[in-house]
Amino acid sequence: MGRRRPRLPRLLERSRRLILGHNHPAIVAAITEQTRRGLHYGACHELEVRWAELVRACVPGAEKVRFTMTGTETTALAVRVARAATGRSKIVKLEGHFHGVHDALVAAVKDPFEIPMSAGVPTETLASTLVARHNDLAHVKALLDEHEVAAVILEPAGGRSMTAPTSPAFLRALRELTRARSVVLIFDEVVTGFRMAPGGAQEYFGVTADLACLAKAVAGGLPGAALTGRADLLDTIAFAGDSKRDRTRRVADQGTYSAAPIVAAAGVAALEILKTGEVQRELNRKGDRLRAGMNQVLKTRGVPGTVYGASSIFRIFLGADAATLGLDDGTMDVARLDRGMGPLGAKLHLAMLLHGVDYNRGSANGWLNAAMTDADIDAMVDAFDRSLDRLRQERALP
Numbered sequence: 001m002g003r004r005r006p007r008l009p010r011l012l013e014r015s016r017r018l019i020l021g022h023n024h025p026a027i028v029a030a031i032t033e034q035t036r037r038g039l040h041y042g043a044c045h046e047l048e049v050r051w052a053e054l055v056r057a058c059v060p061g062a063e064k065v066r067f068t069m070t071g072t073e074t075t076a077l078a079v080r081v082a083r084a085a086t087g088r089s090k091i092v093k094l095e096g097h098f099h100g101v102h103d104a105l106v107a108a109v110k111d112p113f114e115i116p117m118s119a120g121v122p123t124e125t126l127a128s129t130l131v132a133r134h135n136d137l138a139h140v141k142a143l144l145d146e147h148e149v150a151a152v153i154l155e156p157a158g159g160r161s162m163t164a165p166t167s168p169a170f171l172r173a174l175r176e177l178t179r180a181r182s183v184v185l186i187f188d189e190v191v192t193g194f195r196m197a198p199g200g201a202q203e204y205f206g207v208t209a210d211l212a213c214l215a216k217a218v219a220g221g222l223p224g225a226a227l228t229g230r231a232d233l234l235d236t237i238a239f240a241g242d243s244k245r246d247r248t249r250r251v252a253d254q255g256t257y258s259a260a261p262i263v264a265a266a267g268v269a270a271l272e273i274l275k276t277g278e279v280q281r282e283l284n285r286k287g288d289r290l291r292a293g294m295n296q297v298l299k300t301r302g303v304p305g306t307v308y309g310a311s312s313i314f315r316i317f318l319g320a321d322a323a324t325l326g327l328d329d330g331t332m333d334v335a336r337l338d339r340g341m342g343p344l345g346a347k348l349h350l351a352m353l354l355h356g357v358d359y360n361r362g363s364a365n366g367w368l369n370a371a372m373t374d375a376d377i378d379a380m381v382d383a384f385d386r387s388l389d390r391l392r393q394e395r396a397l398p
């Protein structure tokens with residue numbers, strides 16, 4: 001007797017980078033076509049220009065665009081540009097916010113926030129990174145009063161992809177504060193860019209940063225990313241034709257594969273679809289449907305917990321409701337949210353897998369994509385219901 005093949009999860013929620021799904025025909029066609037024309041020209045090409053035009057058309061404040069390969073590279077470049085433009089060295093980041101794994105920003109990502117998320121980073125380097133409490137404008141203000149700060153960087157919708165959501169009032173006030181102090185405001189829109197709206201969280205919340213870091217959706221699922229924002233800031237990277245300035249004051253940035261033709265082809269194909277906002281409107285509606293459905297399950301079953309988030313991003317927390325967690329009024333305990341559900345989180349994820357649904361186990365959040373139908377959303381709600389039932393039978397629920 002042959003071994004039974006394991007049943008694969010029907011819904012894969014690990015689609016942060018794939019807002020259009022795993023093999024959207026327009027993206028596959030664009031890549032296939034480009035592979036016939038050439039993989040790498042070692043020079044600029046037309047697709048790169050079209051790609052930048054689309055970014056500029058969608059993203060608020062995108063006066064210029066610089067293509068890179070990854071989110072990590074992009075936030076590192078943003079920090080360097082801000083330092084070069086202001087002549088200051090300190091960077092403020094927020095507790096619980098993730099910006100990739102380069103040295104400057106590995107501080108205070110995960111609870112306990114005193115310990116950087118990576119070993120091997122000199123304390124001297126981390127001394128330039130100041131950490132502000134999430135949603136706490138007075139704390140940011142105090143840091144700006146005390147130090148020569150080049151930039152404030154944050155995930156505009158909330159740390160670790162909305163594990164701790166940002167209050168829109170905080171965002172607006174932060175914009176005013178940084179503008180008044182000539183501190184560069186950097187939005188890390190690696191996840192939210194083109195997802196919450198064609199103009200990302202900037203459009204969604206109506207707040208425009210000085211620099212925005214884009215990755216994932218911007219390149220249609222291929223390794224591509226971009227830094228965009230104010231022209232005077234992006235111009236620190238450009239050659240001015242003045243050899244002294246170019247040698248001593250220019251921000252160095254280059255990458256063999258940045259905006260490689262197949263990546264640009266995928267990016268153009270993706271943004272041609274995403275620019276209308278239709279995909280995002282549908283996904284945002286489905287996000288509401290999913291969160292409402294899962295919260296109704298919690299209520300019906302009398303399980304303390306909440307499924308929160310915004311747009312097409314969701315996060316599951318069992319053990320306390322939204323008010324207790326301070327999600328309703330922005331007074332949240334970021335460390336508690338960051339720790340999540342502990343061993344119960346792993347059990348819930350396993351139960352959901354058994355019912356055909358996968359999502360990001362570690363942080364218990366997920367991202368919808370355009371291939372998902374309303375029936376898929378309802379199947380996820382149903383899987384959640386069955387999973388809670390299973391956990392209750394195992395006496396695993398709080």
Ligand SMILES: Cc1ncc(COP(=O)(O)O)c(C=O)c1O
Nearest residue numbers: 070071072098099100190191215
């Ligand atoms: C908000 C945010 N910033 C930066 C990054 C790093 O991007 P990459 O993995 O492309 O380096 C990620 C990755 O998930 C992210 O979620």
